[in-house]
Amino acid sequence: MTELVQQVVDGLGRGSTYALLALGLAVVFGVLHLLNFAHGELITICAYVVYALSLAGVPWWLLAPACIVVATLSSMAMEAVAFRRVRNASPFTLLLTSFGVAILIQGFFQIVVSPKPRKYDKPSWVFDTWTIGSIRLEVADVLTIAVTLVVLAILVYVMRRTMFGIALRGAATDFDATRMMGLRANRAVSGAFALSGALAGVAAALILMRRGDASPSMGTDYVLKAIVAAIIGGLGSMAGAVVGGLVLGLAEVAFRAWLPDSITGLTDGFVFGAIAVLLVLRPNGIFDVRTAERV
């Protein structure tokens, strides 16, 4: 029982960061139908910023907001520089463009910093544990889950109660119709990337405080997990992204716990295999957001 609770908390902790990243993908996908492979590079960019600032002695309580600001601005910059120019192109072109952006940023950090990982000091307190009865919880997990809950609450408020959120939801249902209402297309798209970036910034802060190094290609793993989470949930569905992220996190922990020790390295393989099976059974994800094609 105790172990189960700990496993669940561990899974939710992982799943929370996936959910935040998947939400960012869903926001952009909803508006542009772009599956942004370069979303993971936002974490990479934050990692190098954390590395540089922590060398300069900046404390963690400042690094976390710095991550959010940097990721938001970087996300908007990606849109302005690359994606705006292919906005009405086919999904194939959009996807490849984002792949290009990702590789370009990876090459950039290899050249400007180093192909090798750069280490920075992790805050030691995140690895402390709290003991409640017989259950031991890691601060990092609890903090991740708590921050994610707060962010989700803010997000729900923004999406439901602010004009910005209503406009984004409208744009995800029918982008052209929002323009007929007078919403400026560039602003809507830019806003979607800003929100997507801000969510990635929160995820980055949570990931980086326990990771301890920055490397040029670190974003790939995260973005793949996030894409899988977004797809499990049904691309473009925000509720789906959250559920998908949590399912993915819990599945990872479950496989790690149940697989024999000799093959725990295969966890990712099993998780992705399971997800492939899910996609075969439900090609449009758990929350089907498919819309009928007019003929």
Add this chain to the structure above:
Amino acid sequence: MLEVDGLSTRYGAIAALRGADLRVGTGEVVALIGPNGAGKTTLLNTIGGVLRPAAGTVRVNGLDVTRSTPEAMVRHGVALVPEHRRLFRDLTVEENLLLGGVVVKAADRRRRLEELIHQFPILGVKRHVQAGFLSGGEGQQLAMARALMSDPRLLLMDEPALGLAPVLVDVLMRLISELRAGGRTILIVEQNVAKVLEVADRAYVMRTGTIVEEGTAADLRTRTDLFAAYLGVA
């Protein structure tokens, strides 16, 4: 209010609109009638900025707004109730209305919302219902109210009666009469010729991408032979 001269629009190889001229005066309700595929929707969408014309000009109160984006047209005081309504299905009635007023100052937006709910009481009842769950008639009222949120000087309506039961078409026409009585300028595309001519002041008859007739609604009502010939029914 609205002056359209020599407006032409193409979809790739299709010349959907060929040199249309049209005037709408302030406070007028003008109908565009004609068979399907005659270019009525194309004309309306080109005026509304949704389609880019190949030639011609569109002026609103003397200002040249040709080739404006749809969002800019709303700021010029022209709002479109598009074909098939294009409601935001996942958003509530209230949210649809708020989004319709995205160009309005935040302080005025709530006030407009309450005014329109007063004018369309059913929307008040269904305020927190998702637009996808509205019936056809309710949906049409929401589409109109949503366009009115920006307090447009000119309202463009595309086939508002589409898919409505006959009794609801009558309700719709009454609403249009009320808007007209309230001094609203309207350009409306409608297939239900007899009904729309009851509420319109003037009408243009279109066929194969051009305007072939124009006249007062009263005149055209007595000349059902004319558009019967165009529509092909005896």
Add this chain to the structure above:
Amino acid sequence: MRIARPLGGAVALAGLVLLAGQVYLATGGNDALLRAALVNVVIVMGLQTFIGTTGLLSLGHVGFAAIAGYTTFLLAASIQAKAITLPDAPLGLADVSLPPGVALVVAVAVAATVALVMAAALARAPDITVTMLTVAFLFVVHALATNWPELTGGTSGLNDPGLRLTSRTWLYVGVVVAVVAARLFKASRAGRLAIASSEDRLATSAVGVSVPWVRTIALVVSAAIVGFGAGLRVLSLGSINAREYYFGFTFLTLTMLIVGGKRSVTGAAVGVALVTAVNEVALKAAADNERLGGLPDLLLGAAVIVLMVARPRGLLGDWELDHLLPRRRQPPEPAAVALESAGEEASTIEAEDVAVAFGGFRALVDVDLVARSDEVVGLIGPNGAGKTTMVNVITGLVAPDAGQVQIDGHELTGRTPHDIARAGLARTFQNLRLFPDLTVRENVDIAVLSASRHRADRPAPDVDFLLRAAGLADRQERRAGELDYGSQRRLELVRAAALRPAFLILDEPTSGMSDVESAVMIEHVRATAAAVGAGVLVIDHDLHFITSICDRIYVLDQGEVIASGPPDVVRHDPKVVAAYLGTPTT
């Protein structure tokens, strides 16, 4: 299949690749780099056969490469080498050592088999899900490769210097085989149908082609070529490591494919050459500076972005080297023989009690409709009456909530659109669905290919005659998307007629046309239907058009049939007049 030109072009292209390789060596080039480039030509040819034809983005083909690479190594490495690196290899693999050629063949077969299993999963999936499934596949393969050291050597990989091919001959042979295979696949029946499906999936089903099946064939062929390339890579290097078969390699090969143009085999070869050259220059610049190792990535990333913005179809588009070869004039066809439809029983479509609701909106309410293949039946009604929905039910695009549709007593309800097309129902679409990047002739040929297999019992119409009648005979090599609107409409009709249908089902064939164009279209519909001996079911909103062409008319309003019968009766029916003109408020 006319293969002389593509074959000639492919051989010439392969020759150019080999020539470029020899010139590069003669000018002091690097052997290892040349080998890598030759292997990449083979692998990118494999990518082209899937991505370039189906238009689906696969990020998982490197997974097939890894599977074939490991298979090659495990079968071909010497027993001594395995005794050191893989003492615990399962399945008795430690004691196997096959000749490299045999190992390569087995590896290709294994990759193709895995692709067949994958195809079962992704052939029917939406495009974006296909991409995701390929990502998941690559992930699974990579996880296995790095975490199964007994079989793969884990992260340290496998090495057998004795395996290394000393001569480049095998690589050259491989290039020739792969280029020829890719070019011939593109020209083959399956390849052409796959390209059609990438242009318009719905239109492809509507001419009787099973898109999942075509995708399956393309995937298997492409995995085989990729596997072949990976096997050659292992034999060329004498080693394999999982990290060489992951996203880095995926992105490299994908860039090579799209730089030249994913639709072009020639472009794929050009892309390999260009990217290899850029990479080499970048690596040379980086030789003294470890940091500049990122230069290739930076350049590749920038190149992809610029290309996607400026030229998303790649440098060559769908151009091939063989387009330079002279086209052999086809012998004059024998004079058109009028189709003998006499003696054949007329077919009948019967729809009974068809009902469809979208959400709460009742689109069709208990509609009955009968059409015979020796008559022209019209379906009219105001906008939103349910006409297109009815046609979509008949052709299998919309499943009815109730009721059924039969042709000559055979149930059509619940069958796939391509199955229904094979049963003899050929349709056109309200908003035109041609294959815009294919030529006029190719558009029709797609239907001819389908008909020759699935409608073989019916006499083949004379396509040249149909094209001439449509006024398209002198524009056969133009891309369909470049035609004027009226010609596009007529081409869509010819394509439907080439399917040897029992019925032509036309959704608003005159929409967007002027009176003059409509009159031409009416003639064309009559002539085409007569030429192929098909019945016509035509939707239109225009009573002029319908009255001048139809034997019988059904009038739909608000999803219900409100009148039916001969045109002259129907057009005077008060209910019809009211539906069209509206009734004054009472």
